[in-house]
Amino acid sequence: MQLEIDKESLPVYEALASDVRLRIIQLLSKNKMNLKQIADTLELSSPIVSKHVEKLEQAGIIRTEKIPGKSGLQRVSFLKVEHMEINFPKKIQDSYAIHETSVPIGHYTDYDVLPTCGLASSKEFIGILDQPKYFMAPQRVDAGILWFTQGFVEYKLPNYLNPDEQLHQIDISFEIGSEFPLANSEWPSEISFSLNGHEMGSWISPGDFADKRGKMTPDWWPSKLNQYGLLKTLQITSAGTYIDGDQISDLTINDLDVSIDGWTLRIEVREDAKHVGGVTLFGKKFGNHEQDIIFKLYYI
Structure with a gap:
C-alpha cells in the first residue's frame, strides 16, 4: 500500500x-x-x-x-496489506533553475530482456506476452507499463544545458516495482541504475503489488496482475547518489561530463543480482502516479 x-x-x-x-x-x-x-x-x-x-x-x-x-x-x-510506503511532498530547490524532461516509458532506445516480459498501452497488451521480440514493435511508444525478469531498458534524452550553465543536481523519478508472473507483494528484486555508463547504484524493490487497484490503471487491466509500484527518486548531488535520501553510491555530479549532448539512463536487473526479481515500470496511465520518467537538471 x-x-x-x-x-x-x-x-x-x-x-x-x-x-x-x-x-x-x-x-x-x-x-x-x-x-x-x-x-x-x-x-x-x-x-x-x-x-x-x-x-x-x-x-x-x-x-x-x-x-x-x-x-x-x-x-x-x-x-490484507503486507507493505506500506509514505510519499512525502518533494522539496523544491528554489535557488536553482530547472530543466525538466518527461520520458514516456515506451520510448526506450535499447533493450535486452528475458521473460516473463511484456508491454501494454492504456487500451491493450502490445504483441504477445513473454516474447522479447515485441519490445521492438512500433506500438511500444504507446506503452504505459512494461515488465521483464532480467535484462535492461535504456532511455536517451537531450542535455538542454548551455555551456555557461553549471549543473548542481540531477533528479530522476519514476514509479517502479518488481516483476512476478501475476503479483507478489513479497518478491524482492535488486534493480540497478546507470547514467552515461556511470554506475549510480542499486535499490531492492520489496515486491510486485496488487492488493488494491492502481489509481491510474485502466479498467481493462486484470485485477490479478500488478497494479502499481513505488514512486522513487534518484538524486545525483555533489555529495553522492541517493534514492529517496538513502545513499546508494559515491557517484557525484563532478564525475559526469556535462558538456555532452545527451543523457543515457539504464534500468537493469542483472544476472548476478542479489535478487533477480525483475522490474516493472509504470507510466502516467498506469499505477498510482500520473507521470512517466521525470528527468530534472538543477543548475545556475
Missing part, C-alpha cells in the same frame, strides 16, 4: 493510531482469526474489538469474510 500526505490517506493513519489496532494487525499477520478469537486473545469484549476491526477494514488494512463454521457462518478476518 502506498500512501500520500493527503486527506485520502487519513483513514489509514487514523487506523494505525491505536495500540489495540496495532495488536490486531500483529495477530492477523500470523493467522486468520474470527472476532471471538481476537477478543479472547486481547482480553477485550467482542463489541469493543468489533469497532476496532471495522476501523481497520475501512482503511483497507484487513479484510473480513464469512466462512462456514461449526455453528453456521462466522466472520473471519485476515491481514
Whole structure:
C-alpha cells in the first residue's frame, strides 16, 4: 500500500493510531482469526474489538469474510496489506533553475530482456506476452507499463544545458516495482541504475503489488496482475547518489561530463543480482502516479 500526505490517506493513519489496532494487525499477520478469537486473545469484549476491526477494514488494512463454521457462518478476518510506503511532498530547490524532461516509458532506445516480459498501452497488451521480440514493435511508444525478469531498458534524452550553465543536481523519478508472473507483494528484486555508463547504484524493490487497484490503471487491466509500484527518486548531488535520501553510491555530479549532448539512463536487473526479481515500470496511465520518467537538471 502506498500512501500520500493527503486527506485520502487519513483513514489509514487514523487506523494505525491505536495500540489495540496495532495488536490486531500483529495477530492477523500470523493467522486468520474470527472476532471471538481476537477478543479472547486481547482480553477485550467482542463489541469493543468489533469497532476496532471495522476501523481497520475501512482503511483497507484487513479484510473480513464469512466462512462456514461449526455453528453456521462466522466472520473471519485476515491481514490484507503486507507493505506500506509514505510519499512525502518533494522539496523544491528554489535557488536553482530547472530543466525538466518527461520520458514516456515506451520510448526506450535499447533493450535486452528475458521473460516473463511484456508491454501494454492504456487500451491493450502490445504483441504477445513473454516474447522479447515485441519490445521492438512500433506500438511500444504507446506503452504505459512494461515488465521483464532480467535484462535492461535504456532511455536517451537531450542535455538542454548551455555551456555557461553549471549543473548542481540531477533528479530522476519514476514509479517502479518488481516483476512476478501475476503479483507478489513479497518478491524482492535488486534493480540497478546507470547514467552515461556511470554506475549510480542499486535499490531492492520489496515486491510486485496488487492488493488494491492502481489509481491510474485502466479498467481493462486484470485485477490479478500488478497494479502499481513505488514512486522513487534518484538524486545525483555533489555529495553522492541517493534514492529517496538513502545513499546508494559515491557517484557525484563532478564525475559526469556535462558538456555532452545527451543523457543515457539504464534500468537493469542483472544476472548476478542479489535478487533477480525483475522490474516493472509504470507510466502516467498506469499505477498510482500520473507521470512517466521525470528527468530534472538543477543548475545556475
